[in-house]
Amino acid sequence: xxxxxxxxxxxxLLIMNFPIxxxxxxxxxxxxxxxxxxxxxxxxxxxxxxxxxxxxxIPFYLLxxxxxxxxxxxxxxxxxxxxxxxxxxxxxGIANVGISLVFSGIxxxxxxxxxxxxxxxxxAMKKEGYSxxxxxxxxxxxxxVGPIIPPSVNMIIASVTxxxxxxxxxxxGIIPGLLMGTAMIVTAYIVAVKxxxxxxxxxxINNVWQSLKECFWEFCLIGFVLYGILGGVFTPxxxxxxxxxxALFLGFVIRRDLKIKDFYNACVxxxxxxxxxxxxxxxxxxxxxxxxxxxxxxxxxxxxxxITVIPILAILLVNIALFLVGSVMExxxxxxxxxxxxxxLGDAVGVDPIQMTIIVVINxxxxxxxxxxxxxxxxxxSISGERIESVVKEIAPFFIANVLVLLLVIFFPQLTLWLPxxxxx
Numbered sequence: 431x432x433x434x435x436x437x438x439x440x441x442x443l444l445i446m447n448f449p450i451x452x453x454x455x456x457x458x459x460x461x462x463x464x465x466x467x468x469x470x471x472x473x474x475x476x477x478x479x480x481x482x483x484x485x486x487x488i489p490f491y492l493l494x495x496x497x498x499x500x501x502x503x504x505x506x507x508x509x510x511x512x513x514x515x516x517x518x519x520x521x522x523g524i525a526n527v528g529i530s531l532v533f534s535g536i537x538x539x540x541x542x543x544x545x546x547x548x549x550x551x552x553x554a555m556k557k558e559g560y561s562x563x564x565x566x567x568x569x570x571x572x573x574x575v576g577p578i579i580p581p582s583v584n585m586i587i588a589s590v591t592x593x594x595x596x597x598x599x600x601x602x603g604i605i606p607g608l609l610m611g612t613a614m615i616v617t618a619y620i621v622a623v624k625x626x627x628x629x630x631x632x633x634x635i636n637n638v639w640q641s642l643k644e645c646f647w648e649f650c651l652i653g654f655v656l657y658g659i660l661g662g663v664f665t666p667x668x669x670x671x672x673x674x675x676x677a678l679f680l681g682f683v684i685r686r687d688l689k690i691k692d693f694y695n696a697c698v699x700x701x702x703x704x705x706x707x708x709x710x711x712x713x714x715x716x717x718x719x720x721x722x723x724x725x726x727x728x729x730x731x732x733x734x735x736x737i738t739v740i741p742i743l744a745i746l747l748v749n750i751a752l753f754l755v756g757s758v759m760e761x762x763x764x765x766x767x768x769x770x771x772x773x774x775l776g777d778a779v780g781v782d783p784i785q786m787t788i789i790v791v792i793n794x795x796x797x798x799x800x801x802x803x804x805x806x807x808x809x810x811x812s813i814s815g816e817r818i819e820s821v822v823k824e825i826a827p828f829f830i831a832n833v834l835v836l837l838l839v840i841f842f843p844q845l846t847l848w849l850p851x852x853x854x855x
Contacts, residue, residue: 432464433724450760451706454767455713461720472716479715480708482590483667489704490670491581494536494655496696497677498648499546501687506645507532508550513641516630520622522558523568524615525630526551530572531611534579536652536673540798541703543573544806548813556814559628563820564621566810570799570821571828572614573806577761577795578788579607580659581666584795587711587762588787591718591769596666600659601853602784602846606792606839613831621827647684651676660853707762714766721767727774734775741779745840748772749793756797757804764794785839788846792836799825 440457444450455472462471498504511528515521529551530543548569555565577584580600589596621627631637655673658664664672681688721727734744755764769790776786798806801822811818839845 432461433720435464436461436720444758450763451709451713454710454717454763458713458716458720462716471719472713475716475719476712479590480712484586484590484596485708485711487581487586487596487667487670488583488707489700490667490674491536491583492539492542492703493696493700494670494673494677495533495539495542495546496699497674497681497688497693498536498651499542500692500696501677501681501685503645503648503651503680504529504533504547504550506641507648508547508554510638510641510645512630513634513638517633518619518622519629520618520625520627521630522551522555523560523564523618523622523627526555526565526568527572527611527614527618530575531579531608532652534576534607536581536655539583540573540576540795540806541809543576544570544809547573548810552810552814558630561824562814563816563824566814566816566821567824567828568614568618569813570806570810571825571832572611574795574798574832575607575610575614578603578610578792580604580656581670582791583707584761584765584791586666587707587765588769588791590711591766592773592783592787594783594787597659597662598784598850598854599787600666601850602788603791604849605845606788606835609835609838609845610792610832613835614828617827617831647680651680710760710763711766714763717767718770722770727771730771731775731778735778739779741781742841744775744779745781745789748775749789749836749840752790752793753796753800756794757800757802759797759803760805761794761797764797765790768794782843782847784850785843785846789836789839792832792839796829796832796836799829 436457439460440453443453443456458472462469508525508529511525511532512522515524515528518524529547533543533547551569552562552565556562576582580603582600582603585599585603586596588594589599651673654676655669658669658672659666678693734747737747738744752768755768769787772790773783773786776783798804801807801818807818807821811821
């Protein structure tokens with residue numbers, strides 16, 4: 431009875447477009463009251479979940495991205511990428527994906543990537559002759575690599591939820607993230623040739639060299655953060671903190687393009703976004719406890735295995751369900767709620783927990799560009815002034831390209847497991 435009320439209230443509140451933390455919190459509270467469980471459980475689960483040291487990395491990476499977005503880092507990196515690929519037809523669209531690949535090494539979130547780069551890239555593409563809806567689509571689609579390539583806020587949330595190593599999840603996301611970027615670059619080129627998009631500039635070694643020199647310190651910063659994590663010099667949390675100090679030194683001392691007001695605004699945005707994430711994670715912990723207490727993971731596993739015991743077919747069925755979840759639920763909340771259940775299923779069919787976690791994160795990240803909830807769609811339409819329906823149509827080829835990469839990750843486990851195994855030897 432209590433479980434039924436919780437699930438119905440969850441769906442009703444979600445349909446009524448309540449904030450996701452309210453949806454999770456109220457439905458969990460109804461279950462606890464009806465089950466005669468002490469209400470103190472909510473506070474207990476919330477504090478237990480949020481006491482994880484790994485979660486401290488989230489505000490650091492968000493602040494790092496905000497600080498760089500308010501300086502000239504995005505513009506310098508964009509100029510460098512364009513100097514390399516600008517001679518290709520549709521080069522600015524390809525550069526859009528390239529800059530997201532580079533920027534994902536410091537942003538950690540798709541939202542930071544989209545809002546930071548979109549304000550520069552979308553107007554630049556429109557000025558060069560691209561349609562606003564295509565500029566919005568490629569900017570939104572390319573931002574999905576941010577939560578996959580390290581550092582990644584979604585991977586941090588997943589590691590805390592699943593009890594896995596952040597380091598191993600970061601490493602495991604490298605190859606899938608690069609494959610996603612490559613698939614979108616190929617897609618952007620095919621679309622550009624078909625529609626005869628413009629060429630941005632001629633290839634000039636001198637221009638490449640000059641633009642590289644202009645963003646030398648930005649690449650040093652990215653290398654510093656990534657080497658700190660992958661080289662084992664810092665923990666992921668320490669790397670985020672050191673990255674913030676390096677970004678402040680870059681902005682205030684080297685570039686001198688960061689003002690005190692910019693830093694203050696960056697801190698405010700970081701606090702708001704971090705608070706939103708942590709509230710969701712905290713309330714989702716109670717919801718997850720209820721699901722585990724009701725043995726839903728085991729029930730879901732048994733239901734799927736009753737349909738098929740073939741591991742690949744079982745995982746494909748799971749991914750169909752994940753697409754539906756990702757299209758209607760906020761990504762971080764979905765990770766906390768569904769990941770424990772799917773790890774139970776993965777264990778039953780012999781799928782490595784790291785591979786299963788990467789599959790879940792990629793799948794739910796694609797929900798950011800899937801209507802009706804996809805927050806990235808709303809950000810790029812707000813910047814471009816385009817209708818969301820037209821952007822969804824333009825983003826479809828990039829979505830399909832990423833789905834193909836997801837299928838590769840499902841069918842070839844070594845795409846996620848090879849690097850962690852290699853670096854752990």
